[in-house]
Amino acid sequence: MxxxxxxxxxxxxxxxxxxxxAVSGGILGWFRQPRELRxxxxxxxxxxxxxxxxxxxxxxxxxxxxxxxxPYESDAYNLSQGKRLYAWFGCGxxxxxxxxxxxxxxLDGWWLYGxxxxxxxxxxxxxxxxxxxxxxxxxTSEQIWQLAGYVQTIGSYxxxxxxxxxxxxxxxxxxxxxxPAKILFDEGPVGVHPDQGPTP
Amino acid sequence: xxxxxxxxxSILVATSGCGGQQSAxxxxxxxxxxxxxLILGMVAxxxxxxxxxxxxLGTALLRARPRTARQDDGSEKPLTMAVSAAVAATTLIIxxxxxxxxxxxxxxxxxxxxxxxxxxxxxxxxWQVFYADSSTGPGFQTANEIHIxxxxxxxxxxxxxxxxxxxxxPSLAGKQDLVPGRSNxxxxxxxxxxxxxxxxxxxxxxxxxHMAIMVIAEAPGAFEGWAATQRLDAxxxxxxxxxxxxxxxxxxxxxxCHTIRGTPAGGTTGPDLTHIGGRRTxxxxxxxxxxxxxxxxxxxxxxxxxxxxxxxxxxxxTELRNISAYMESLK
Numbered sequence: 001m002x003x004x005x006x007x008x009x010x011x012x013x014x015x016x017x018x019x020x021x022a023v024s025g026g027i028l029g030w031f032r033q034p035r036e037l038r039x040x041x042x043x044x045x046x047x048x049x050x051x052x053x054x055x056x057x058x059x060x061x062x063x064x065x066x067x068x069x070x071p072y073e074s075d076a077y078n079l080s081q082g083k084r085l086y087a088w089f090g091c092g093x094x095x096x097x098x099x100x101x102x103x104x105x106x107l108d109g110w111w112l113y114g115x116x117x118x119x120x121x122x123x124x125x126x127x128x129x130x131x132x133x134x135x136x137x138x139x140t141s142e143q144i145w146q147l148a149g150y151v152q153t154i155g156s157y158x159x160x161x162x163x164x165x166x167x168x169x170x171x172x173x174x175x176x177x178x179x180p181a182k183i184l185f186d187e188g189p190v191g192v193h194p195d196q197g198p199t200p
Numbered sequence: 201x202x203x204x205x206x207x208x209x210s211i212l213v214a215t216s217g218c219g220g221q222q223s224a225x226x227x228x229x230x231x232x233x234x235x236x237x238l239i240l241g242m243v244a245x246x247x248x249x250x251x252x253x254x255x256x257l258g259t260a261l262l263r264a265r266p267r268t269a270r271q272d273d274g275s276e277k278p279l280t281m282a283v284s285a286a287v288a289a290t291t292l293i294i295x296x297x298x299x300x301x302x303x304x305x306x307x308x309x310x311x312x313x314x315x316x317x318x319x320x321x322x323x324x325x326x327w328q329v330f331y332a333d334s335s336t337g338p339g340f341q342t343a344n345e346i347h348i349x350x351x352x353x354x355x356x357x358x359x360x361x362x363x364x365x366x367x368x369x370p371s372l373a374g375k376q377d378l379v380p381g382r383s384n385x386x387x388x389x390x391x392x393x394x395x396x397x398x399x400x401x402x403x404x405x406x407x408x409x410h411m412a413i414m415v416i417a418e419a420p421g422a423f424e425g426w427a428a429t430q431r432l433d434a435x436x437x438x439x440x441x442x443x444x445x446x447x448x449x450x451x452x453x454x455x456x457c458h459t460i461r462g463t464p465a466g467g468t469t470g471p472d473l474t475h476i477g478g479r480r481t482x483x484x485x486x487x488x489x490x491x492x493x494x495x496x497x498x499x500x501x502x503x504x505x506x507x508x509x510x511x512x513x514x515x516x517x518t519e520l521r522n523i524s525a526y527m528e529s530l531k
Contacts, residue, residue, distance in 0.1 A: 038502035041514060084509070088469040089456070138456035140511040168380060 035077045036068070039142050043068060048125075048141045050118045056128075059118040072149035073117065079164040079176070082150025085143055089135065091151075097172045098154040103131065106155035107173060115155065120148040150176075222370055222397040228417075229372035229389040231308035238304045242297055249293065308374060309387055315353040318346060322358070322365030322378040322400065325407035325508060326471055326484040331427065340430045341459070343471035344484045346388075347416045349423040354388040363405065369398030369415050377402060390417030397485070406507035412485025433462025434474045434530050445526030448519045453511070460530065470510065477530040483508070495524035 043064050052059035072078050086092065094103030104112055113119040113128065124144050127134035135144060153160060153176050163176050220226065227236040319330040329346055333339040348354045358367055360378040367386060368375040376386040390396065400411035418426070437443040446463065449455060455465035461474040476482070479489055483505055487493040499520055501510040515523065 035507070037506045038500075038512070041512065044512070045514065081509075137451060138453050140453055140513055143453075143511055 033075065033077075036071060036075075044140070044142050047145055050121065052118060052122050056122065057113045057119055058116045059122075061118055072145040073152065073160075074162050076162040076164065078146045079150050079153060079162055081143075082146040082148070083164040083176075085139070085147045086150055089139065089147070091147075094131070099173060106151060109155065109157070111155065115152060115157070117145075117148055117152060120151050121145060124148055124151075221395055222399065224370035227371055228392050228394065228396065230391065231373045231387050231389060232371055233391075234304050234308050235374055238301060241300065245293065245297065305374070309385070312353055315355040315387075316349070317355045317357060318348075319357040319359065320346070320367060320378070322360045322362075322367070322404070322411075324362050324405050325400070325411040325505070327411070327413045328471065331430070336424065336427065337431045340427075340474075341472040342430060342475065342479070344412070344481065345414045345416065345479050347418065347423055347426050348388060348390060349420040350390050350393050350417050352389070352420070356386045356388055358384045358386060364402050365400050365404045365411070366402035367398065367413070368401035369396050369413070371396045372398075372415060372417075375401050388415070390415070393417050393419060395480075407484075407505050410484055410486050410505055412481070414480055414485065416480075429478070429531075430475055434460045436462075437526060437529060441522050442526045442529045445519075445522030445524070448515070448523050449526060452515070452519075452523075453513050454523070457510075473527065473530060475530055477528045489528075491524050491528040494527045495520055498523060498527075 046062050046064040050059060050061045050065075072082070094101055095106060098107045099105050100108070104110070111119070113123055121144055123132060124135050124139075124147055125141070126136065139147070150164060153163070166175060224232065224239065225236060227233045316334070317332050319332070321328040321330070327344050329342045329344075331339050331342070356367065356376075358376055358378040359382070360380045362380065364380065365378040366375055367378060369388070372390055373386055373388045376384050378384065394417055396415040396417065398413040398415060400408055400413075402408075404411065437446050449460070450464055455463075455467060457467040457470040459466050459468060459472045459474065461472075465473075476494075477489065481487060482489050482493060482497055483501075486505060487497070497504055497510075498513070498515070500512055501508055502512060
């Protein structure tokens, strides 16, 4: 009789454990990061109104960017979209897998115009001297911000919580979710502008 | 009488979905007909066995002997024989069904070497269709719509650049996955002209349910005529509205993702729009192609199909009207 009772309570414990796991899983899923798939047109228009320093390096994003929670740096969905745009708009033909080529590298820890979002957005939108074309008429401002967010993670100094989805093909460099690629930074600057100083 | 009528009515309601332009039970092509025969055969065999088992069970229950009478009275031997016969029959029937299934699925994948080859790429969330160069002319590209000649084998090469999709036009052929990094082939054949609807059959993301494809089977003459039209470059805009629409299309981000042959637009990320006005639906079977639906789609793609890769391009109302008129004119 006693054995019967204990096996019954074992089963009850196992069932309660399973139920607890399922419920907590459901609650965790409920708190997942929401996806903002449709950016309101006024916000999209406002994203274009960032202010850049006179030398074209750094500046401040519009207030609305902070109001929507800086999604292009902290949101895995937007970073993944940026990664797709990097391939679709042929960024790799000059910048390679991030290591550079004809264009400068993102992976050597050097940012010719600083690592701020506004600098990267301005580089993509308006182009830069020495061959960087302007994508103003080829991408919407939302796409430009998404792409800029992704480009920033490639050469990021600090690890980030959000990361784009993994590559299906062979990795040619540390994945984006592995934090700063210090080893690659140590290889030294690649394609550095002559105005820039020594290794960081 | 009343129960019989109710039963008949419920059967009619339950089977009302079987038929129409997307149905494995309304097959119109050789591969789908073989699959349908296999389905019906299996259902018939299994139904007959189920009825036999139920009858046996019922008889056994009705003729059950009282517990006290259970003793070795010589009834064990016929029982052993009955069980052995049932096990042997089960083995034979399952082996038979397995062999039938094997030969059916092996037989429906073989196209003859002269078959027309079409490459279909599953994208999130639309179908990219490539017709190869042939003796009648150069190849071309279209989207979400496959035209095939009636009574001829068509071989589909199924590929995917992003995630796994599955190509399924139940009235014409079996189901085949599109796997990244692989090229699967599928035989498609229609015996009767018509429009057959297909659907992505492998969950592929947010808009999996809005990833339909139309297969249009037509007489060989009509098919060649359609192919000849598709090979032509896009029509040159005649009136001022469509010409203005074309200019806006080229100046805006549209041209960076879409190709319109015969114009500077040469993007390859989105569907080829060279003859979009001639297609039945836009956005992979989402809505019929009309000037209004084109305008609604261009104005706000993320509301109609959240998560798709077409961005909302800011346009003035005149630009939107002109661009949708231009899209509609691309027959």
